[in-house]
Amino acid sequence: MSKLWDDLKQNMKEWSNAAVEKAEEVSKVAVAKTEELTKISKIKLEIHQLQRDRRKQQEALGKLVYGQAKDNNMVNFTGNTEFYSHVEEIERITSAIGEKEKEIEKIKDEYNIQDSEVSADLEEAQVTDELSDEQKVKDPSG
Numbered sequence: 001m002s003k004l005w006d007d008l009k010q011n012m013k014e015w016s017n018a019a020v021e022k023a024e025e026v027s028k029v030a031v032a033k034t035e036e037l038t039k040i041s042k043i044k045l046e047i048h049q050l051q052r053d054r055r056k057q058q059e060a061l062g063k064l065v066y067g068q069a070k071d072n073n074m075v076n077f078t079g080n081t082e083f084y085s086h087v088e089e090i091e092r093i094t095s096a097i098g099e100k101e102k103e104i105e106k107i108k109d110e111y112n113i114q115d116s117e118v119s120a121d122l123e124e125a126q127v128t129d130e131l132s133d134e135q136k137v138k139d140p141s142g
Helices: 002-071 081-111 115-138
Strands: none
Touching: 002 081, 002 115, 081 115
């Protein structure tokens, strides 16, 4: 009976050691994944800000075009530096967004992160931004 008890104790000790090692391994993976999800979230926020900047540039370009067409009956913008500065800025921002999206894909590929794991962060940021935009419409000074 003593031999059986000793074997049982030894097996329990080995199982508990294996469980502790596995728990440590899982926690290390979880910490690493959390760090990468944080990096992705930060980049997504940067993308979101760039998208807002691009929308502002597009709006300014639209106002310029509308004003020129309505007030001056001009629809040819050859040589109009203001027009081309807006176009160039929109292109620069669009390119920066593309680079940020590539960074996210690289991180996701490297750490095997699924889209579903990061999509909730983006949705939350979009809702926050929409609420912010609604507040600006109600109170343009803020």
